[in-house]
Amino acid sequence: MRDHSVSVDTSQSPTGLTFAPNFNVAVSFIDRHLDEGRADKTVIRNTTGEEVTFGTLATMVNKAGNALVNLGLNKGDRVLMMIKDAPEFYYVFFGAIKAGFVPVALNTLLRAKDYTFMIDDSACGAVIYSSEFAEEVEPALANVKTKPAHAYCTDSGDTTFNSLIEAGSDQLPPADATAKDDCFWLYSSGSTGTPKGTVHSHQDMVVTSQHYGVDTLGVTEDDVCFSAAKLFFAYGLGNGMTFPLWVGATAVLFPGRPMPDNTFDTIEKFKPTLYFGVPTLYAAQLQALESRTVDFSSVRWCVSAGEALPADVFNRWKIKTGLTILDGIGSTEALHIFISNRDGKVKAGTSGLMVPGYEAKIIDENDKEVPVGESGRLFIKGGSTAKYYWNNPEKTATTMVDGWLSTGDTYILDEEGYFVYCGRDDDMLKVGGIWCSPFEIEAKLIEHPKVLEAAIVGRADDQDLIKPEAFIVLNEGEEPSDELKNELLTHCKDGLARYKYPRWFNFEQELPKTATGKIQRFKLRS
Numbered sequence: 342m343r344d345h346s347v348s349v350d351t352s353q354s355p356t357g358l359t360f361a362p363n364f365n366v367a368v369s370f371i372d373r374h375l376d377e378g379r380a381d382k383t384v385i386r387n388t389t390g391e392e393v394t395f396g397t398l399a400t401m402v403n404k405a406g407n408a409l410v411n412l413g414l415n416k417g418d419r420v421l422m423m424i425k426d427a428p429e430f431y432y433v434f435f436g437a438i439k440a441g442f443v444p445v446a447l448n449t450l451l452r453a454k455d456y457t458f459m460i461d462d463s464a465c466g467a468v469i470y471s472s473e474f475a476e477e478v479e480p481a482l483a484n485v486k487t488k489p490a491h492a493y494c495t496d497s498g499d500t501t502f503n504s505l506i507e508a509g510s511d512q513l514p515p516a517d518a519t520a521k522d523d524c525f526w527l528y529s530s531g532s533t534g535t536p537k538g539t540v541h542s543h544q545d546m547v548v549t550s551q552h553y554g555v556d557t558l559g560v561t562e563d564d565v566c567f568s569a570a571k572l573f574f575a576y577g578l579g580n581g582m583t584f585p586l587w588v589g590a591t592a593v594l595f596p597g598r599p600m601p602d603n604t605f606d607t608i609e610k611f612k613p614t615l616y617f618g619v620p621t622l623y624a625a626q627l628q629a630l631e632s633r634t635v636d637f638s639s640v641r642w643c644v645s646a647g648e649a650l651p652a653d654v655f656n657r658w659k660i661k662t663g664l665t666i667l668d669g670i671g672s673t674e675a676l677h678i679f680i681s682n683r684d685g686k687v688k689a690g691t692s693g694l695m696v697p698g699y700e701a702k703i704i705d706e707n708d709k710e711v712p713v714g715e716s717g718r719l720f721i722k723g724g725s726t727a728k729y730y731w732n733n734p735e736k737t738a739t740t741m742v743d744g745w746l747s748t749g750d751t752y753i754l755d756e757e758g759y760f761v762y763c764g765r766d767d768d769m770l771k772v773g774g775i776w777c778s779p780f781e782i783e784a785k786l787i788e789h790p791k792v793l794e795a796a797i798v799g800r801a802d803d804q805d806l807i808k809p810e811a812f813i814v815l816n817e818g819e820e821p822s823d824e825l826k827n828e829l830l831t832h833c834k835d836g837l838a839r840y841k842y843p844r845w846f847n848f849e850q851e852l853p854k855t856a857t858g859k860i861q862r863f864k865l866r867s
C-alpha cells in the first residue's frame with residue numbers, strides 16, 4: 342500500500358501535522374490500527390449489546406466501500422447518510438471515503454422536506470438510511486427533482502444496504518487523494534436561509550482529533566468516549582468517532598434519542614471516561630438528579646458545546662456530581678472545538694482558551710481588532726476549517742475570508758486569554774443604544790430555582806424601541822403566575838444592569854430548538 346501516513350511533530354510545521362503527499366484519511370483512522378496491533382481491541386460498544394473490534398471495523402469498512410463501488414458510483418460522488426449512531430455509520434462513512442466517494446452525514450431528526458432539499462442540492466449518487474428514518478426519507482425521495490441513482494435502507498426492504506455490505510469484498514485499496522481534497526460534507530443549518538453543504542477535506546478530522554482531542558482534552562488509547570450528541574453533528578462526529586479512532590480508544594454508541602435516564606443508564610453500564618453533552622441536556626440531567634443518584638465514578642471529564650454553558654449549570658453540576666464540565670466552542674465550518682476550557686484552566690461562564698493550532702481575532706464594524714475587554718465579531722483560522730460551501734459562492738465569500746472563518750459570534754477576550762461568549766451577531770440586542778447579550782440575561786434567569794430554561798429576544802415596545810422579552814420554561818411542578826413574573830423581575834434586578842431587565846415574561850411548555858439543542862430565538866421573535 343502507498344504511504345498514507347501523517348506525522349505529528351510540532352517542530353515540523355506550524356500546526357504540527359505533516360501529511361504524506363498521497364493521503365486518504367481512512368487509512369489513518371481505520372487501517373493504521375491493524376499495523377499498530379489493535380485488531381482484537383474493541384473499538385465500538387453499541388448499547389444494543391453489539392461489539393466491534395478494530396479488525397472487524399477495517400473489514401467492514403472495506404466491504405461497505407466495495408458495496409458502494411459495486412453500485413457504479415463515480416469518484417467524488419456524494420453518498421447521503423441518514424444513519425443512526427451504530428456501527429454501520431462508521432462503515433458507510435469510512436467505506437465511502439476509502440473508496441473515493443464523499444459521505445454527507447445528515448441530521449436524522451429532520452423532516453421529509455428538508456431531505457428533499459438536501460438530496461436535490463447535493464446532486465448525490467446514493468442515499469443510505471436506517472429504517473428508523475424511512476418515514477421521512479422515503480417521501481423525500483418521492484418528491485425530489487432528480488432521483489439519485491441509488492437509495493437503500495440499511496436494514497429493511499427487498500435488498501438492504503447491510504446485505505450489499507456483506508456481499509462486498511473485504512479487500513479495498515484506498516483511493517488516491519491528498520490531505521486537501523474534498524472528503525466529506527456536513528450541512529450547516531444557520532439561523533436563516535437554506536442549509537449549506539459544508540465541504541471538509543481529508544486532513545480536517547486529523548487536525549480536530551489531534552489539536553482538540555489529544556492536545557486539549559487529553560484523549561488517550563485507554564479512554565472510553567460516550568457522546569450524547571449524535572454522530573451526524575460535527576461535535577458528535579469527533580467525540581463519538583474520530584477521537585477514539587485517532588488514538589485507538591473505544592466509543593460507546595447509543596442509537597436512540599438521548600434523555601436524562603437513558604444517558605445515565607449508559608454511563609452506569611458502559612463506564613465511559615469522557616462524557617460529551619450539550620447544555621440543555623446537562624440542565625435536564627440536573628433536574629433528573631433531584632430524584633435519582635448516578636454512579637459517575639468512571640468519568641474523568643464532562644464536555645459541553647453547541648451553545649454556551651451557563652456558569653450556574655457548571656456550578657450545580659460540579660456540586661451534584663463532583664465533575665467539571667469543560668465548555669468549548671466549535672462549529673460545523675471549523676469541524677470541532679477551537680476555543681475551550683481544559684484541565685487546570687477552567688473559568689466558568691467562559692468558552693476557555695485558544696486550542697493549539699488555531700488563531701482568533703475579534704474585530705469591530707470597521708474590521709479593526711478590538712482591545713482586550715471589548716466585544717466584537719470572532720474570526721478564526723486553523724487547519725480544519727471547511728474549504729467552501731457547495732453551490733454557494735456568495736456565502737463562501739462572506740464567511741471564508743482570506744483563510745479566516747467568520748463565526749457569526751460576538752466575543753470578548755479577557756486579560757487572561759479566556760473568551761467570553763456574548764451571543765450570536767444576529768441575536769444581539771441593542772437596548773437604549775447599548776449592546777445587550779441575550780445569553781447574559783438567560784444565564785441570570787436560569788439561576789432562579791423555579792426556572793428550567795429561558796430565552797431572550799428583542800421586541801419593539803410601544804415607542805418602537807427594542808427591549809428584552811423573556812420566554813421561560815418552568816421546572817416541573819411550578820405554576821405560572823403574575824406573582825412569579827414579579828419574583829423573576831426582582832431576581833433580575835439583583836445583578837443585571839437596568840436596561841437588561843426583561844420587560845415581558847412569557848411562560849412556555851418548551852422552547853423551539855434546533856436538532857442539536859440550540860434555542861431558535863428567531864422563531865420566538867417572529
Ligand code: 3UK
Nearest residue numbers: 575576646647648649669670671672673676677678
Ligand atoms: C454556537 C457556542 C457558545 C456558536 C459545534 C462543537 O455547535 C457546533 O456547531 P454548529 O455549526 O454551531 C456553531 C455555533 O454554535 N456555539 C457552539 N458551541 C458554543 N456558543 N459557547 C459554546 N460552547 O454560535 C457557534 O458559532 O451547530 C460545537 C463542536 C463542533 C460543532 N459543530
